[in-house]
Amino acid sequence: MEENNNVVDMNQMETQTEPNSINQMEVKIQTDQSTIQISDNSREAAEKKQNHTVTLWVAAFISTMGSAFLSGYYLTVVASSSKYVHEFYNTTWIERYGEHIGADTITLIWSITVSIYCIGGATGTIIGSVLVERLGRRNTLLVNNCVTLAAVLFMGVSERAGSFEMLAIGRFISGLSTGTSNIAIMMYLIEISPKHIRGSVCLTRPIIIDLGIVLGQVLGLPEILGQESRWIYLYVLILLPAVLQLLLLPIFPESPRYLLIQKNDEAGAKKALQMFRREEDVSEELEEIKAEEQHERDVKTVSVNKILRNPHVRWQIIVTCFIAFSEYFCGTNALYYYSNRLFTALGFDVELIPYVALSLGAIELITITIVDYGVPNRSDSQFLREAGGEIHG
Numbered sequence: 001m002e003e004n005n006n007v008v009d010m011n012q013m014e015t016q017t018e019p020n021s022i023n024q025m026e027v028k029i030q031t032d033q034s035t036i037q038i039s040d041n042s043r044e045a046a047e048k049k050q051n052h053t054v055t056l057w058v059a060a061f062i063s064t065m066g067s068a069f070l071s072g073y074y075l076t077v078v079a080s081s082s083k084y085v086h087e088f089y090n091t092t093w094i095e096r097y098g099e100h101i102g103a104d105t106i107t108l109i110w111s112i113t114v115s116i117y118c119i120g121g122a123t124g125t126i127i128g129s130v131l132v133e134r135l136g137r138r139n140t141l142l143v144n145n146c147v148t149l150a151a152v153l154f155m156g157v158s159e160r161a162g163s164f165e166m167l168a169i170g171r172f173i174s175g176l177s178t179g180t181s182n183i184a185i186m187m188y189l190i191e192i193s194p195k196h197i198r199g200s201v202c203l204t205r206p207i208i209i210d211l212g213i214v215l216g217q218v219l220g221l222p223e224i225l226g227q228e229s230r231w232i233y234l235y236v237l238i239l240l241p242a243v244l245q246l247l248l249l250p251i252f253p254e255s256p257r258y259l260l261i262q263k264n265d266e267a268g269a270k271k272a273l274q275m276f277r278r279e280e281d282v283s284e285e286l287e288e289i290k291a292e293e294q295h296e297r298d299v300k301t302v303s304v305n306k307i308l309r310n311p312h313v314r315w316q317i318i319v320t321c322f323i324a325f326s327e328y329f330c331g332t333n334a335l336y337y338y339s340n341r342l343f344t345a346l347g348f349d350v351e352l353i354p355y356v357a358l359s360l361g362a363i364e365l366i367t368i369t370i371v372d373y374g375v376p377n378r379s380d381s382q383f384l385r386e387a388g389g390e391i392h393g
Helices: 002-065 068-080 082-097 103-134 137-161 164-192 195-202 204-219 239-251 256-262 266-277 283-298 304-309 314-328 332-337 339-345 353-373 381-392
Strands: none
Touching (some): 002 068, 068 103, 068 239, 068 332, 068 339, 068 353, 082 164, 164 195, 164 204, 164 256, 256 266, 256 283, 332 339, 332 353, 339 353
16 A cells, blocks of 8 residues: 555656646746847847947037037147247237337237136136027037137138237137037037936047147147248138038937927927937937926025035035036146246257147047046046046146
8 A cells, every 4th residue: 555655646746747847948948038039139229229329429529529629729729829929919019019019018918818718718608508598509509600700700810910909809709619619518418318328428528629639739730830821720720620510510400308398399309319319219218308307397496505504415515626626727728828838947949849748638638538438437436536636746
């Protein structure tokens, strides 16, 4: 009896095991199919990302070339032409007053010509914050190119007209253009980019700025435009990136967020997203934009005084202000503006100064490219800030 019972139990176990093994095989097959399906979906998603980033990168390049590029170019073009601008001041002064200009006077006029650009930049920032809401981000960049063309007109004819005042006015208008574009370009890049590559797209701006710095130094070399008969063309060439942006940027649509929120044009926003994403179904991202806008409306506006008194954000504000202060007061801009005087005072050969300045610009371009696209994914940001501070020191 016991043997029979054991045999029956064994049979029952075998019959129970067979379905279980079959079920396990079915689960394994289903799992393999799911894995294959997931990998196919991942491949399709990767292809979609690769497709739509091409449009984004082209739009980012064109929009920054007519704005951020000029910001960097304006920094170095004055140093590249400073020697000949001083001679232009002296020649104009002799034609007007029949005597050579004094050293203090020429320093004063040169300082005004350089610094008035910053005054124009601060003014342009205020104007730009209004224009981006009324005209849109892309349209503000397009209108701003007309301001750039006006600056080129004043600076380009200043030598022929014998008016250093026109050169200073052109520099002021250039500052207006830069301030306005700095507001518009960042908003445009942020709002046309998907979240997963938004940071990378926005990093094109500082890289293009440094590209403008280097190109301004290259064109200012004695072998190219750094000559008495050609220095004025350094200011005229500003025309090219502005015209390039005027011709090509209208191909790309306005910011989807601006169209949806400010203009209440959901159809236009959908069409813009479809172009930037290369996808037909962009409903999910449209809903995200609406949700973000609703969240911003629900957040109560807090005064600056309350923020400063809030102990929970006090250290964040201190750190942010310290980083901004360090960036703008590190002396980099002064080094570019007055590189000729600084390197002359340090004992460099006058003929070598343009190449020394160019090496600084090239090092900055290489460094910012490596840091922006290579280091952040593998290093600590605090270390980078400390290292940057040590290098500036």
